[in-house]
Amino acid sequence: MNVQTKIEEQLAAADPEVEVLACEEVGRDTLRLTIDHPTGVDLELCERVTNHLRDILVDYGLEVSSPGPRRPLTKPEHYRRFLGRRARVRTREARDGHKSFTGELLGATEQEVTVAADTGVVSIPYSDINRSNLVEEGSQ
Numbered sequence: 001m002n003v004q005t006k007i008e009e010q011l012a013a014a015d016p017e018v019e020v021l022a023c024e025e026v027g028r029d030t031l032r033l034t035i036d037h038p039t040g041v042d043l044e045l046c047e048r049v050t051n052h053l054r055d056i057l058v059d060y061g062l063e064v065s066s067p068g069p070r071r072p073l074t075k076p077e078h079y080r081r082f083l084g085r086r087a088r089v090r091t092r093e094a095r096d097g098h099k100s101f102t103g104e105l106l107g108a109t110e111q112e113v114t115v116a117a118d119t120g121v122v123s124i125p126y127s128d129i130n131r132s133n134l135v136e137e138g139s140q
Helices: 003-014 043-052 076-081
Strands: 019-026 030-036 061-065 086-095 098-108 112-117 120-125 129-134
Touching: 003 019, 003 030, 003 043, 030 043, 043 061, 076 098, 086 112, 086 120, 098 120
Parallel strands: 030 061
Antiparallel strands: 019 030, 086 098, 086 129, 098 112, 112 120
16 A cells, blocks of 8 residues: 555544545655645644554655645546636646646546646646646646
């Protein structure tokens, strides 16, 4: 079982309304955890999540934070929730000479996301996505 799955399972049991948006390794022994909650993320929630994950802290340092305005998009339901909003989708490999597509989220199935990028409408399979996040209006 990978670390993110373990974290998601522990939080689902301890605090089911906390959603893990991203879990990234930063350096060799630190995890950066981005979380969300229906009522928002504050310092108290970050502390509570850290306490729920005490056994993880044996092997890793842990940074817990809110998604902020550039919220990461990591699951099909994240893309669906923000249809109509602007996002930046970065691919693992170049597609038609581009690895980054910024534009309005038009659609999201279980297999791919569709973006109205500056280069045209593009559908990108989730397996080809390296990283995605919402962008603030007017930014690239």
